[in-house]
Amino acid sequence: MSEPLPPEQPDLARQARQHLASLKSAGIEFLPFAKQAAPPPATPPAAPAPAPRVATPPVSVPAPPKPAPTSEPAVIAATALFNEPAIAAATEEVLSPDQRRQELTVLAERVKSCTRCDELVANRSRTVFGVGPISPDLCFIGEAPGMDEDRKGEPFVGAAGQLLNRIIAACGLKREEVYIANICKCRPPQNRTPLPPEAANCREYLDRQLELVKPKFICTLGACATQNLLQTRIGIMKLRGSWQEYRGIPVMCTLHPSYLLHVPEAKKDVWDDMKKLLQRMGRPIPGQK
Ligand code: SF4
Secondary structure, eight states: OOOOOOOOHHHHHHHHHHHHHHHHHTTOOOOOOOOOOOOOOSSSOOOOOOOOOOOOOOOOOOOOOOOOSSSOOOOOOOOOOTTOOOOOOSSOOOOOHHHHHHHHHHHHHHHHTOOOOHHHHHHOSSOOOEESOSSOSEEEEESOOOHHHHHHTSSSOSHHHHHHHHHHHHTTOOGGGSEEEESOSSOOGGGOOOOHHHHHHHHHHHHHHHHHHOOSEEEEEHHHHHHHHHTOOOOHHHHTTOEEEETTEEEEEEOOHHHHHHOGGGHHHHHHHHHHHHHHHTOOOTTOO
């Protein structure tokens, strides 16, 4: 059976005219004019249509590194305890002694304007950064400034500081030869121990300070300094007299001089610790043949 033939063109025109006439008689004067779309260009191919807007997860952009006290590279805050391998600084950095001194000054200025710890900022007269030469054989690290230190802007200048001076002298050293710093650079109210968040806030400064000072040996004074520097919760009575390590620097832990002011009989323990320290430093032990 054959396909029906399409109607002739004249029939189409006639049907269209009849349809328009019926529309006109119904009162319809105009018909919408549909503009014919232009044919797509042959070349180049049309750009793909934009994708429909749908909810997408936020683009993950890495956070910028935490602002450092100076323009120094980021510092890894971990320390090696019990002779674990030291963790190197994030970026190799070779500075001359003069550059390190300059950087240390910049760091101290930055610390001066630090407002990270509300309570300490409200309580301090000034920040107490640290004192001593760069590249010393020995650096003492204490807890935080007390009233006298807060007044003078120098660590260990009160009664505990006088005792530390005597310990340093007993070791055959001069105070000017050693570097002295604290875990926290601002005085806590009523000389309380710095809170963990305060020590954590100040850690960045301490790490950078030690990176610039480059002591050959460190001696921590008391539980707060020892536990914070070494990031451990082991008690000072267990740690004192033992060798630890901070970024490859040998650390001798001992008791805080202010403890010795209350418990003078513990001076012997500290002296034992100092003898170990001097021995490893290759220095003579005064009073010992
Ligand atoms: S203790 Fe350290 S971190 Fe806290 S306000 Fe003082 S300088 Fe800043």
